[in-house]
Amino acid sequence: MTATRRTTTIAFVCLALSMVACVFLLRHMDQIGPQATIEDALYINSPRMIKRASLGFEGVMACIYWTRTVQYFGHRHFNAAHTYNELAPLLEITTALDPQLLPAYQFGASFLAPAPPNGAGEPERAIQLMEYGIKNNPSNWQLYYDLGFVYYTEVKDYKKASQIFAQGSKVPNAHPVMKVLAAQMAEHAGEFSTARLLWSATYDSSRDPDIRKSALEHLRAIRVDEDVTHLQSAVTVFGKRNGRLPSSIGELALAAHLPGIPADPDGHPYRLTPEGHVEVENPDDFKFLTKGMPPGYKPPALPQLHVEHNQ
Amino acid sequence: MSLRMIYIASNTFREAVRDRVLYNLIAFALLLSGAAVFVGQISIDIERLVVINLGLTAVSLFGIVIAIFIGIGLVSKEIEKRTLYTVLSRPVRRWEFIVGKFLGLAGTLVVNTFFMAIGVFGALLYVSHKFSAADALILVALYFIILEFLIICSLALFFSSFSSPLLSAVFAFSLFVIGSFADDLRGFAALTHGVTRWFATAAAYLVPNFSALNVISAVAHQQPLAGRLILQNSLYALFYTAMALSSAVLIFERRNLK
Numbered sequence: 001m002t003a004t005r006r007t008t009t010i011a012f013v014c015l016a017l018s019m020v021a022c023v024f025l026l027r028h029m030d031q032i033g034p035q036a037t038i039e040d041a042l043y044i045n046s047p048r049m050i051k052r053a054s055l056g057f058e059g060v061m062a063c064i065y066w067t068r069t070v071q072y073f074g075h076r077h078f079n080a081a082h083t084y085n086e087l088a089p090l091l092e093i094t095t096a097l098d099p100q101l102l103p104a105y106q107f108g109a110s111f112l113a114p115a116p117p118n119g120a121g122e123p124e125r126a127i128q129l130m131e132y133g134i135k136n137n138p139s140n141w142q143l144y145y146d147l148g149f150v151y152y153t154e155v156k157d158y159k160k161a162s163q164i165f166a167q168g169s170k171v172p173n174a175h176p177v178m179k180v181l182a183a184q185m186a187e188h189a190g191e192f193s194t195a196r197l198l199w200s201a202t203y204d205s206s207r208d209p210d211i212r213k214s215a216l217e218h219l220r221a222i223r224v225d226e227d228v229t230h231l232q233s234a235v236t237v238f239g240k241r242n243g244r245l246p247s248s249i250g251e252l253a254l255a256a257h258l259p260g261i262p263a264d265p266d267g268h269p270y271r272l273t274p275e276g277h278v279e280v281e282n283p284d285d286f287k288f289l290t291k292g293m294p295p296g297y298k299p300p301a302l303p304q305l306h307v308e309h310n311q
Numbered sequence: 312m313s314l315r316m317i318y319i320a321s322n323t324f325r326e327a328v329r330d331r332v333l334y335n336l337i338a339f340a341l342l343l344s345g346a347a348v349f350v351g352q353i354s355i356d357i358e359r360l361v362v363i364n365l366g367l368t369a370v371s372l373f374g375i376v377i378a379i380f381i382g383i384g385l386v387s388k389e390i391e392k393r394t395l396y397t398v399l400s401r402p403v404r405r406w407e408f409i410v411g412k413f414l415g416l417a418g419t420l421v422v423n424t425f426f427m428a429i430g431v432f433g434a435l436l437y438v439s440h441k442f443s444a445a446d447a448l449i450l451v452a453l454y455f456i457i458l459e460f461l462i463i464c465s466l467a468l469f470f471s472s473f474s475s476p477l478l479s480a481v482f483a484f485s486l487f488v489i490g491s492f493a494d495d496l497r498g499f500a501a502l503t504h505g506v507t508r509w510f511a512t513a514a515a516y517l518v519p520n521f522s523a524l525n526v527i528s529a530v531a532h533q534q535p536l537a538g539r540l541i542l543q544n545s546l547y548a549l550f551y552t553a554m555a556l557s558s559a560v561l562i563f564e565r566r567n568l569k
Contacts, residue, residue: 052492055488056491056521056522056525057364057371057372057525057527058528059360059364059368059527059528060365060527062364062528063350063354063357063360063361063364063365064350066354066355066357067353067361070354070355071353100528100532100534101357101360102356103355103356106356107355107356
């Protein structure tokens, strides 16, 4: 072996070993301090400062900050975190850099508004974000839809939600459902029919498969909530008439003149507990269920990311 | 255009395309355009937007780096290698030498932009699966980027006509940064009074206005661009380049090359 060849071989082996050692050490260091990440660090939190520093390339900076927002939310959501301290500043920076970046408003509001661990639990910041979006994109009816949605689902201010839907319906080319939503919200805000209308509109107006899937999940959960509510009323009526609780769901169906044994959207019959509670067979199959769950039921530990938004 | 100028331009072009650094920079720009596809995948709902934003920004930034680093060496290298004396001993006027050098570098940058643009459109096609009519706006953004290169190129040549390569690079890059804030500068000037106002306004109009040439964000959002803007930007770039080149010629004509 010549001297040059020997040197090359030794150098190559050194290089490979050093690379492996570096990767090994870094992995080890990550395990020692999993909290030592830059996830929570926002070194510059002034949107104006970042806008100036972008040297006119605000568009690409906005995309970078939006991606960072998505990653920040995704990681914390996956870890079922209860704090999202940097979420609102990240969204403010993103939208200040590019006020026309519609996904940042639409998805951002659905990250900010829901209570932890599904979101940051900051509906006021979500409303501020949406209002800023509407100010900069007044001809976009979808932003009104999303703002009305936040008022309806998170703030439960149905009157305000109705006003927002009405404003949105006046925007040129607005979806006809906006007018219906405004009227429905004003008269039947807390009813299942209104929730069904909202989620059906979301399903129909979106092309994103994830959003459509989420809307379908909500529609399935609404159907179960409605069934359980009706069956629970039937149990109460049965108890008043007979002085006892029905012994089974079959007896209840017979007494209430139902066409058959009532079943959930998956075809599983509802259960009746000895205490007279109507329950669903597999609550884990309905992610957004609010009724029909066994006492002390906890949803799966790692909730899946479901973005509630329309396009 | 004289034949001598065309020879100088073609030689400059040939010399520039032989530079390996140029290929590295183009490769980086193409890599960045390709990376935009992956960035879009880890984000939500901005696949197309990020390809256009990141792709055009890469074209613009790498083009500016190429313009500055090749532009600053155009005159100084010729002096260093003493080839300038051979050229000027022939019937070649000094202004022809400067303009020829500029045309050669401008040609190089146009060709580079063409290849980098193919990368951007390729990434866009991969993400969108088809082109739409609104994608034609990207061509306008690319045209404005080329206008930006012409200005930077003429400035690099201007500084190169009297200064060292390092200082020329610093001056040209500083002017690019300042020019990105041209709108703000004119705003600041309007806030001042008296003599300060005159000086501030003069300075604000003297620096190149790059902010009007940057339409990347608008194009990414498919916002229409006024035909008047295209015309005005074209004329502005033409006049500013002529101004910088004239200054370069004036200095170079009087420069003692002994």
